[in-house]
Amino acid sequence: MAAKAETIGPRNGHELAPLTTRADGSERPHGVTIVLQGSRGSLHRDGPDDDRAAWSGKLQFFLSIIGYSVGLGNIWRFPYLCQQNGGGAFLIPFLIMLVLEGVPLFLIEMAIGQKMRLGSLGVWNTIHPWLGGIGISSCIVTLFVALYYNVIITWVFFYLFNSIRLTADQLPWSSCPQDNGTAEAECNKASATVYFWYREALDAAPSIEDPGVPRWWIVLYLLLAWVIVFCIVMKGIQSSGKVVYFTSLFPYVVLTIFFIRGITLPGSSDGILHMYKPKLEKLLDPTVWLDAATQVFYSFGLAFGSLIAFGSYNPPNNNCVRDVLLVSVCNALTAIYASVVIFSILGFKAYTMVETCITKEIKVLALNHIGGFTLNSTQDYYREEYPKLNETLVAAFNLTGCTMSRQLDEAAEGTGLAFIVFTQAILKLTPAPFWSIIFFLMLLSLGLGSQIGIMEGMLCTIFDIDFFKRLSKPVITGIVCSFCFLVGLIFTTGAGEYWLKMFDSFAGTIGLVVVALLEMVSVIYIYGHERFSNDIYEMTGYRPGLYWQVTWRYVGPFIVTCILFSSLVFMLINPPTYGAWDANEGRVVKTPYPTWVLFIAILMILAGVLPIPAVLLLRRFQCLAFDVDIHQGSIRRIETTVSTKEMMSDQDVLSPETAPPAPAQLVAEAASTKFTIGDFDCVDSGEERTSRRLPTSIVRRTKK
Numbered sequence: 001m002a003a004k005a006e007t008i009g010p011r012n013g014h015e016l017a018p019l020t021t022r023a024d025g026s027e028r029p030h031g032v033t034i035v036l037q038g039s040r041g042s043l044h045r046d047g048p049d050d051d052r053a054a055w056s057g058k059l060q061f062f063l064s065i066i067g068y069s070v071g072l073g074n075i076w077r078f079p080y081l082c083q084q085n086g087g088g089a090f091l092i093p094f095l096i097m098l099v100l101e102g103v104p105l106f107l108i109e110m111a112i113g114q115k116m117r118l119g120s121l122g123v124w125n126t127i128h129p130w131l132g133g134i135g136i137s138s139c140i141v142t143l144f145v146a147l148y149y150n151v152i153i154t155w156v157f158f159y160l161f162n163s164i165r166l167t168a169d170q171l172p173w174s175s176c177p178q179d180n181g182t183a184e185a186e187c188n189k190a191s192a193t194v195y196f197w198y199r200e201a202l203d204a205a206p207s208i209e210d211p212g213v214p215r216w217w218i219v220l221y222l223l224l225a226w227v228i229v230f231c232i233v234m235k236g237i238q239s240s241g242k243v244v245y246f247t248s249l250f251p252y253v254v255l256t257i258f259f260i261r262g263i264t265l266p267g268s269s270d271g272i273l274h275m276y277k278p279k280l281e282k283l284l285d286p287t288v289w290l291d292a293a294t295q296v297f298y299s300f301g302l303a304f305g306s307l308i309a310f311g312s313y314n315p316p317n318n319n320c321v322r323d324v325l326l327v328s329v330c331n332a333l334t335a336i337y338a339s340v341v342i343f344s345i346l347g348f349k350a351y352t353m354v355e356t357c358i359t360k361e362i363k364v365l366a367l368n369h370i371g372g373f374t375l376n377s378t379q380d381y382y383r384e385e386y387p388k389l390n391e392t393l394v395a396a397f398n399l400t401g402c403t404m405s406r407q408l409d410e411a412a413e414g415t416g417l418a419f420i421v422f423t424q425a426i427l428k429l430t431p432a433p434f435w436s437i438i439f440f441l442m443l444l445s446l447g448l449g450s451q452i453g454i455m456e457g458m459l460c461t462i463f464d465i466d467f468f469k470r471l472s473k474p475v476i477t478g479i480v481c482s483f484c485f486l487v488g489l490i491f492t493t494g495a496g497e498y499w500l501k502m503f504d505s506f507a508g509t510i511g512l513v514v515v516a517l518l519e520m521v522s523v524i525y526i527y528g529h530e531r532f533s534n535d536i537y538e539m540t541g542y543r544p545g546l547y548w549q550v551t552w553r554y555v556g557p558f559i560v561t562c563i564l565f566s567s568l569v570f571m572l573i574n575p576p577t578y579g580a581w582d583a584n585e586g587r588v589v590k591t592p593y594p595t596w597v598l599f600i601a602i603l604m605i606l607a608g609v610l611p612i613p614a615v616l617l618l619r620r621f622q623c624l625a626f627d628v629d630i631h632q633g634s635i636r637r638i639e640t641t642v643s644t645k646e647m648m649s650d651q652d653v654l655s656p657e658t659a660p661p662a663p664a665q666l667v668a669e670a671a672s673t674k675f676t677i678g679d680f681d682c683v684d685s686g687e688e689r690t691s692r693r694l695p696t697s698i699v700r701r702t703k704k
Helices: 058-069 070-074 079-083 087-116 118-125 127-160 182-189 191-201 215-233 238-264 268-276 280-284 286-299 308-312 320-367 377-389 389-395 404-411 417-427 432-463 466-470 473-492 496-507 510-540 546-573 595-609 610-619 642-647
Strands: 015-018 033-036 579-582 588-592 635-639 672-677 680-685 688-693
Touching: 033 127, 058 238, 058 308, 058 320, 058 377, 058 432, 070 079, 070 182, 070 286, 070 320, 070 417, 070 432, 079 087, 079 268, 079 286, 079 320, 087 118, 087 268, 087 280, 087 286, 087 308, 087 320, 087 510, 087 546, 118 127, 118 308, 118 432, 127 191, 127 215, 127 417, 127 432, 127 473, 127 510, 127 610, 182 191, 182 610, 191 417, 215 238, 215 432, 215 473, 215 688, 238 320, 238 432, 268 320, 280 286, 286 308, 286 510, 308 432, 320 377, 320 404, 320 417, 320 510, 377 496, 417 432, 473 496, 496 579, 496 595, 510 546, 510 595, 579 672, 595 610
Parallel strands: none
Antiparallel strands: 015 033, 579 588, 672 680, 680 688
C-alpha cells in the first residue's frame, strides 16, 4: 500500500522525500533526502522570510530611495550637460530617455527585488543558476565605485572644516599666500581657489607616475569618512534607515535657501537664461541624446544592486509601480531645480567677474590713451565705446570685451564645479563662511545618501551568502570598510585625483552598463515578460500595459546597448587623459595615461564583466557546485550514505545538534543514488556519474 512520505525539515518550498524509487518505478533500498527551497523560475514562497530586514515605514523607504538616487550628479553633472547640450533643449532628450530607459529599468530592479526578497546574487541565481555571475559582477563594480565615492566625501569634509571661519577673508581659499616665493607666484598664475584646491587640499603631484606618499590630512579625513559610513550601515537598514531622514531632506532645505538668496542677486537671471535658453539645433547632434541617456542611467543608480536590495526589504504587496513613478519624477525635478539654483549663483559670480574685468580693461585703455578712456571712466561708457575700438588694438592688448556670456561659457563639472567654481562664488556672498558651511553640508548629505545605497547593495549581496551568515553584520561591514579604507589610501597621495578620474572613467562605466543590459535580458527574455507582468499584478493589482512591454522588450535594451557600444568606441577613438597640475604654469594640463595605468584600467573592466561568462561556463559544464538552496547559498543535507558522501562539502553538513533525526528508511546501504535537483537529473553509481537536463517541472514525490 502506497503511503505519502513524511516531510523532513521546515516547509520552505519544495521538499523532496527520500528518493527510494528509481525512474522505472522499481524500489531503491536507500537514498538521499534533500530539502529544496525554491527552483529556477519559481519565486513562490509559502511564508514570509522572518529573517529578512524590513523598512520601518513607507516614508523611510521612500527617503532612502530618494537619498540614493538623488546624488552629486544632480548638482554638478546635470547643469553642465544642460549648458553644453542646448540649454533648455536638452530637457527634451533627457525626459524622453527618462521615460524610455530610466523608468522601465528602475521598475525591473525594484519589482524583482520585492518579489524575491533577495539581494542581487540571490535574484539572478533564482532566475537561472547560470546567471549568478551578474550578481557577482554587480558587487565587484559596486566595490570599485564605493572606493572612490567615499574619497569625494573625504574632500567635502576637508572643505567643511576649513569653512569654519568668522569672515570671508579668513576662508583659506579667499586669497593667495604672501610669501614672496614660488607659492605666491604659482597662485597668481592661477587663482586663489584653484591654488587652494590643487596645492593645499590635494598637494597634487606633477603626474600619476610620481604620486609621492599619502598626505596625512587626507588620510585622517578618509578614515573619518569610512568610520561614519561604517556606523551608518553596520546594521543594514536598521541603522542606515534612521540617517536617511537627514541625508534626504537636508539637501532640499539648502537648495531652497540658496534659491531664495540666488534669485535676489544681480546677474542671477542672466545665469538662468544662459543655461535654459533652448538651442534646438543641438537636438540634431546624436551625442546630445547619448549624453541624456547616460545621465538618466547613472542618475538612478541602476545596476549597482542597491535598488534590488531596497526593494527586497518591502512587503510583498507594496505598490512598487507607484514608488518608481514618484521617485522618477522627484529625481528629474530635483535635477532641474538644482540647475536653477546653481546657475543663479554662477550668474552672480559671472556678474562680479565682469565688473572686475571691465575695471581692469578700463585701466589698460586709460594708461595707453585709447578711445578717450580715463581712470574715472564708467562701466557704461566702456560698454558703449568698446565695440568701436579697432580690432588690431583689441588683439594687441588682449582685451576680451568682458561679456556675461563669455564668463558663463567657462563651464565646469564635477569636482571643478564644487571645489573651485562654486567656492569662488561663495566668497561674494555675505556672510561667506555660513554659505560655505551649508553648501558643503549639502554635498556631504548627498554624498552620504548615495554612499549608503551603494554600500547597502554590496553588503546585501554578501549578507545573502550562507557562509557569511555565520558572522554578524557589524563584523562583515567592518571588514569591508577596513578593506576599502586600506585600498583607498591610493587616493590620498598626490596623484589621488588622477586615480579617482581613472576609476570613474573605467571601473564604474562599462561594467555597470553590461550588468544593466543583462538584467533586462534576464528578466524579460529568460524569466519571461509575461511571468514578470503577472508578478507585478499579484503584488500591486496593476498589470503592465503596452508601454511597459515595448520599453522592456525592445526600446530599453536598444538604448542601453547604444550606451555600451558608444562608450567603447569613445574610449578607442579618444585616448583617455587626465588633468595633471602644472605648478610652473599654474594650470591643468591634459596628460595621457601611462600604459601600465591603462592596463590596470582594463583589468578593472574585466573584473567587473568576466564573472558573468565565467559562472555561466562553470555551471554549464558543472565545474562549479550548483547551489540547490539558492536562497541560502548551499545544499542543506539532511541525510546521506557512503555512496553520496563525496558529493557534499564539509560546510554543507549539519551539526549533530541541529540536524533533524534520520528517518528509518535512510539507514540501509546501497550501490547507487539518483536524485532530481531543480532541472538537473544526476546519477551516481560507483565512480560513474552522468548528468542531463530535465524540464523544470519535474519534481518527484516518493511513495511506498
